[in-house]
Amino acid sequence: MIFIDASSWIFNNSGTFFNAFNRHLLMCVLSLGIAFVIAVPLGFVVARAPRAAFAVVNFAGALRSIPSLAILSATMPFLGIGLLPSVIALIVLAVPPLLLNTIIGIREIDASVIDAADGMGMSAGQMLWEIELPLAVPAILSGVRTSAIQVIGGAALASFIGGGGLGDFINAGIAIMNMPRLLVGAVPIALLAIFAELAFGALERLFTQRR
């Protein structure tokens, strides 16, 4: 019954719903994109330098142990409320999985492949674009999937620091104990995460098979 109430609420308030939905997506795409631009090149730079890689891997691991809620709320004292602190916090959430997977992806490339490319007289640039990047793609995609899930879930918590998004409906639903409103937030968030999991999973398999 409450599912019907929830859908009719969305139908009657489609403007409000899609504003929040678009805001949620905007937060996710923006933070994931920025995190990708930071983490993947950094991963490539660091992967071949054992000491730097060790430091970065440990730092990223420690960063992952901080709960999403704490990362989101910790930006508030510095940056106030709204979209900017939420996006910054989501970037912090998205970088570690991307970074770790990029480093793993490059490290797992067979040394003989690199030797062969070297022997063929490939330059460092050619090596990067034609050997390392294509071979690391499945691992990087796996990182993108983990980060996307993190970011979609984190964006739900952004509502607590005034970031908006679908979490607002969950917040409102709990505040006034309105079950349909709760579902208006919870079901789309859950579906969005499941969709991301399946879509990036399929993409990952596609690239792994092509190898």
Added chain:
Amino acid sequence: MKWVPKHLDRLFEALLEHLYLVFSSVGIALVISLIVGIWAARRPRSFAVIVIFTGILFAVPSLALFALLIPIMGIGAAPAITGLAAYSLMILIRNIGMGFQAIPRDILEAADGMGYGTARRIWEVELPLAMPYIVGGLRIAMVTVIGIATVAAYINAGGLGVIIFEGIDQRFPEKIIAGGLLTSFLALFADYCFASFEKLLRRRSGGKVV
């Protein structure tokens, strides 16, 4: 740092609540996943379905999962523990199933040949061999649940999340940082303990079980 030294007892209480949430949910999940994992390990097709299904469910964000449980279970510790147990279940079933699958067939046949019954074989042969996997799964489950349990404070389940939420509501950074750091230390500590235990077990099993 003015609030923390004066409220150590309050922090300690929240820490205990947090540990209660974590241990009860992971404990419940361990019992269920041992049963399901052992059952599924000999049925590759069911196990594959379970792995895909749990992977999809694991993607559901914590806040959404707790919100979905509220219409059924209300608010408080019960829906929180249920939600946290669901997350641990997904991690544990996967690891336990893989642990039991990794046992070489000839070992099982040798046990059968020695006249071991199914129960005795599971208890004396399979369980010890799968132990590094089980502990490895527990390690991931603990670290994950320690982090997610902070969100459970939002549905009145208590724990360290309460301190963080108070900090958000009162615009009080010290509380946010105290709650967040304490949770992270807890997660890192659990990770360290279980990693050491896992290493010990793997060394004991002579590195035969990879």
